[in-house]
Amino acid sequence: MQKLIQKVVNLIPALGYYQVGIWTSEPDKKRVIFETGGGEALRFSRGYSQRFKEGIIGWVAYTGKPILANDVSKEPRYLGKLYPETKSEISVPIRFGARILGVLDIQSTELNAFTREDLSVLQILAGQIAVAMENARLYEEARSKGDYLESLVRNVTDAIVSVDSQRRVVEWNKGAEKIFGYTKEEVLGKDIDAIIVPKDKQKEAASITGRAMTSLEIIDFETVRQRKNGTLMSVLISASPILKGKKFLGAVAIYKDITERKRALEALRESEEKYKTLTSNINVGVYRNTVGPKGKFIEANPAIVKMFGYKSREEFLALNVANLYQNPADRKKFNEKMLKFGYVRDEELQLKKKDETPFIGSVSAVAAKDEKGKVMYYDGIIEDITERKRAEEALRIKDSAMASSISAIAITDLEGNLTYVNNSFLKLWGYDSVEEVLGKLAVKFWQVEEKASEVLEASHYKGSWVGELVAMRKDDSLFDVHLQASRVTDKAGKPICMMASFIDITERKRIEKEIKRKSQELESFVYTVSHDLKSPLISIKGFSELLKASSRDKLGKKGLHQLERIVSNADEVNRLIGDLLKLSRVGKAVQQPREIDTLSLAKEIVEELNLQFKIDHPTVKYLNLPVIYADWLHFRQILQNLLSNAYKFRNETKELELAVGCTEVDNTYQFYVKDNGIGIEQQHLEDIFHIFRRLEDKPVEGTGAGLAIVKKIVETNGGRIWAKSVRGKGSTFYFTFPKRKKPTSARV
């Protein structure tokens, strides 16, 4: 290019001109650079530059318009002081199309050295220079490109292969050797399709090669090729024809091994898919929303839309974020926190669904900032923890209920080591802190360790154990405990720990003992008194009879009557004493159980009572009366008393109707005696079982001890008695009797 420009410069007749210069423009740098020149007083050296708009040359380079100054002293754009010899100057742009390539500039020491014609000539000249310059540039570019291409072909990892019109390999670069595994020598002159095209792609390859050799455009396509070792790979092929004039000489193709890229793409697609299903299926909301009071969601996964009860993503994205808060002002607080710390973690927010249902969301989010540090949006995840909170709260309540329970409570692991005790436990056992207790074997807290481990075992294997045990305090003192132990299992039924609650029954035990002692005392007192009263009573009766016989006349009618009153009262007292004796004997004289046919027994008693009360054929139903093993005297006494009451307290206005029956409940018989008699007021249903308690309804014989005796017998035999009644309609008395096995023959 230098040469060319020099040539042009030489063409300019330098005569009379002070200097000629060609400048090239560098628009990027907004400068114009002196390239070459001539003339008697050339002032510039190569590389000298002037800024755009600096001096006449700078202006021409900038505007692309020529300047003709025949008196530079009058030209405002002239930089006079540098070259005082210059009087006139003509400067034209060198332009190629719209591009300003540079400036052609001529200066003269004469005033008015240039004409308009000169300007036109110079402009033509500049045009020629432009063409020369452009050509030179293109040449340079082509040359450097050629070098580039050469090194590219040499070094590229892609395979570059060319074939002749017969598809025989003529060019096979290093990339091809590497990709396909064949050396250039191995493939030169061979049919390309036979070497690298797998069987199922032969047809496709033939048609593509055919096309590449007959069309002018480059064909890009993706397919599969085979390596020397037989493995297949995905390739991207760009093929184009080699032309000489209009003749097709062959084709050149670039092969890019895209197996890895395909695999990576596939992996990416898979992971994207996974991520997508993950974020769509998990119950964790994933979102991105904008900041500030008008913040909106810009991203939302299906879970968050569902969590807030919205129907579609679009509906959700249209929302104002603050409206999801129960109290929209909370969003402001959230914003402040985010701006202050840049993130939040497990922040619990009081939110609400579309239908206003409140819920608690746990949010973790980070603030994303632009390069200037301004927060653009928040990326976060949210979880609905309402249920978890509720469960936690329920657990907390249970926990504190357990901790503050007045019953002592303890939990052990499956090995029997204490893992939890509440305050009442510590208090009861006399410890000050849980540390003293936890981790220790539970059996150590009892008087007899073996007994305690039996309890643990029973509750482990059977599920529970209820009973009484003697416990040992920290100071080794003993106390009675009622305990209820059970095994705790997980959802699958697997035992995970043991739990027990305890009640201190020391006091109860003490009272029980006291009562027993007192009642024994009382019983023996009653027995003695009754016994001792008997003989004076007999004497009273005996002497009264004697007096009656000896002094009948003297006593007179009145005296006799009074004497009879004494006798009948003595009889009454006698009966009372008899009942008392019976009562105190119950439990003392327990007989061996024997077989009792309760049906025959009931019938027998009814027969007797019919005679006694002079009642013919009352209606009596006998229902399921079993054969049992029991103390015969006791059982007879019960039935006798209950049935005779039914007769005594019958309703005189009705026919007597009775039912005697039994139902079996678990291990007990439940007998009943039902009548249609006068009935008992509700409030007396308990009283009637107390001794000498009579309801003054009916002037019937009796001491009021019958039911007390029955009650005592029933309880001595391990049963229970109670009554139900409707006044005026009748009463039913129930009593239970534990089932007993048939005694061994030796005992009968």
Ligand code: ADP
């Ligand atoms: P007694 O029969 O000697 O009066 P009991 O102890 O047998 O004493 O009964 C107590 C009281 O209970 C009776 O006085 C009576 O008022 C009431 N009573 C007992 N059995 C019946 C019954 N079958 N129907 C109505 N009242 C009854």
